Amino acid sequence: MKRLSVVLALCALGLSAAHAGETPPPDAERDLPPATILVLHPAPEAVLALKHRLLPGLLDRQDGNAAVQYTRAALMMSERSDEQLKAIDELRNVPAQDLDREKARAVLALFQDALQKMELAARRKRCDWDLDLSQGFALLMQDLMYYRQLARLLRIQARLEIAEADYEQALHTLQTGFAMAQHVGEAPTLIHALVGMALADIMLGSVEELIQAPGAPNLYWALTALPRPLVSARKGIETELDVLALTYPELRDPESSHLGAAGWRALTEQVLILAGADHGSKKELAPTLAALATYTDAKRHLLEKGRPPEEVEAMPVLHVVAIYMMDGFRRLRDQHFKWHYVPYWQAQKGFDGAEARLQEGRKTTDAFLAALLLPALRRAGFQIVKIDRRVAALRCVEAVRLYAASHNGELPRSLDDVTQVPIPLNPATNEPFDYRVFADKAVLWAPVDPQESAERALRYELSIAR
Secondary structure, X not given: OOOHHHHHHOOOOOOOOOOOOOOOOHHHHHHOOOOEEEEEOOOOOOOOOOOOOOOOOHHHOEEEEHHHHHHHHHHHHHOOOHHHHHHHHHHHOOOHHHOOHHHHHHHHHHOHHHHHHHHHXXXXXXXXXXXXXXXXXXXXXXXXXXXXHHHHHHHHHHHHHHHOXXXXXXXXXXXXXXXXXXXXXXXXXXXXXXXXXXXXXXXXXXXXXXXXXXXXXXXXXXXXXXXXOOOOOHHXXXXXXXXXXXXXXXXXXXXXXXXXXXXXXXXXXXXHHHOOOOOHHHHHHHHHHXXXXXXXXXXXXXXXXXXXXXXXXXXOHHHHHHHHHHHHHHHXXXXXXXXXXXXXXXXXHHHHHHHHHHHHHOOOHHHHHHHXXXXXXXXXXXXXXXXXXXHHHHHHHHHHHHHHHOOOOOOOOOHHHOOOOOOOOEOOOOEOOEEEEEOOEEEEXXXXXXXXXXXXXXXXXXXXXX
């Protein structure tokens, strides 16, 4: 069985600075990612720059544990029929301008109890998921599948409020969604962090709808005030670092363990089953095959570490193998994990090197566990920065609306022309976003990351509503 976190973790286009008035080369357009079209209305900065927020303020938060309310909301969703849940998906795929308001109200009324729980949870001062990490890989997280549905409910609610020009209430709904994304991401597993990022991505779709609404407030400072990263995976990364030892405490320090031959055989069988290397119906042979494949190298490894030969000879074969395997696992694991502690644009070459070392390590027997059990950490890192890149790009969009508000509804010819507010860099590259004006439209996009297909890259086509 492959690692669940590996599955969920599966969570070079760079053009120059702005060239006003250019006509894009015919062949170049073919290489660009598809655009999200945003038709904007000029909007100045509010007199109170921080009046509008995308997370609940301190004065809005109350004592209590948010996780309790989120869990209740998820439980409510689990009790709904497939037909009721399908109604959410049908509405979330409807373009905002085509929203059937009556149908939206009916769906929201059907799930009102879950919406109320989310609103309460988002305004709690703390969020403690109280997960038993000693379960390691066996930790159950079935309720996570319902959080996307809860975020989609909020997306429908915000869409209805935007359609009715109730922008303050729409912002209240967005606060609930972004707080939920952060709270879910705070749980100490990588899976929770990735789900939190998915929730944030859903809510940023609502931000795109709100900033296109006539008379909607400018959200430059609301977006700027969001934490960076918006959803942190730090706790999840730290759990992933030690999840193997959490599941099997004997592997924390195998050199000092005294399981005996039978104990090491049973443990080896469990780990190989977890890693998907149990040889099917012949799983009882897996420990023997592992010993045959690695014992000679493992024995040499312990002797090189200074173990007395007579002591190594007396140790159970699979104990020798376990020490060897864990030394290799930790060495390759750390080469991957350390790059999560620097900005993504600095980590890319490091990730490349770590992946190359892992591929090279597959030729050695001590890399066996690392090759099978290490999650796709580079892709997880990209999912984190992809959310922050979208936030930064939307800050650029709102800067364009600020400019248009003081320049007779005109688009800036270059982002350098915007002087009212700082223009953010693309956090994936630490370089400026590409911004070009073609006639009465502008295109804002980011380079394609090595982990991203061109079809999924970020690209906005901007125009001013006339």
